[in-house]
Amino acid sequence: MTRALLELKDVHTHIGAYHILHGVDLTVPTAAVTMLLGRNGAGKTTTLRTVMSLWRASQGQVSFDGAPVGGPGTRVSAPDMARMGIAYVPENMGIFADLSVKENILLAARQAKNAGQLDTARLEWIFGFFPALKKFWLHPAGKLSGGQKQMLAVARAIIEPRRLLLVDEPSKGLAPAIVQNMIDAFIELKQASTTILLVEQNFNFARLVGDHVAVMDNGRVVHAGNMAQLAADDELQTRLLGLSLGSHQ
Incomplete structure (x- = not known):
């Protein structure tokens, strides 16, 4: 079985008075693309930000390459994460205008x-x-x-x-031709042994790029498995996501 580069175990995250993540368990295997899917508000972006220590996990543990990097009593800063070979592309892009x-x-x-x-x-x-x-x-x-x-x-x-890429909705706002270029780029990165955790609302993108998938709902991972198996199961897609991938190709 492929070794995990990133692991979250029973991770809870509070933002002010709001309890956003409710015990996230997530395994991201090395040199593969793991898709993080789910309805809006399921906790996907909060999960990425918790991994990067932009928001602190109030319970549980985040581990990178076997070493704890997040959780109560353990917090590696975002700059230190970058030095470890982790890159984060937020949904708001984070560029310098x-x-x-x-x-x-x-x-x-x-x-x-x-x-x-x-x-x-x-x-x-x-x-x-x-x-x-x-x-x-x-x-x-x-x-x-x-x-x-x-x-x-x-x-x-x-x-x-980079050893690990965390990317939040990379195809958002892109023309179809550039979406295909983005797909090709992630496939080549994977072939070069880059590990990628990818949040994406474009389900055809997810089907073409993903090796593994975790589906979130209400701050928890409610399904984890093979992306190809999820892509082939319309009933499971509808139950987990409220729609089928086939309707978005």
Whole structure:
């Protein structure tokens, strides 16, 4: 059985007076894509933010590569997470609007002090998926379209090899052709042994990219298994998600 790179055991998260996660158990196997699915408000984004220590787990434990990184008495900071090889792409993209595309990428490339030190081959590989970033390389990121900002957010996360990617709805706002490019990018990252935990509302995207799946409802994981098996079972999809993948292809 594939070793887990990320594990959450009985994780609870409170945000102010609100109890959002109610004992999340989640296993993210190494060198594969795990889809985190569920209705709006199920707790998916809170799970990603809890892993990144942006919100503190009030109970349970988050472990990365066998070492505790989150939970009562254990909290690794988000910058330390980045140094461990974990990258997070939030739904709000988290780009720097006043900086150029080039400057945004350079900030994310920890090994490069200037653009000349960027990995040219990897940058061209990214441009192959997201050509708009090359076109607007010197433009302020704030002037990009919503879809282009989403491309930039993902590009920032993958400008250097990462051990784990946490990505919240990467296809949101993208044209169909760019969605396909995004799918191709994640497949190639997986083939390069990157572990990915991916929240996505585009169910065809989930079917094409995912190896494993966890479905959340009301702050808990209510189903975990093989993505292909879920994609082939319309009845299970409807019961867990309220609709079938086949109606969204």
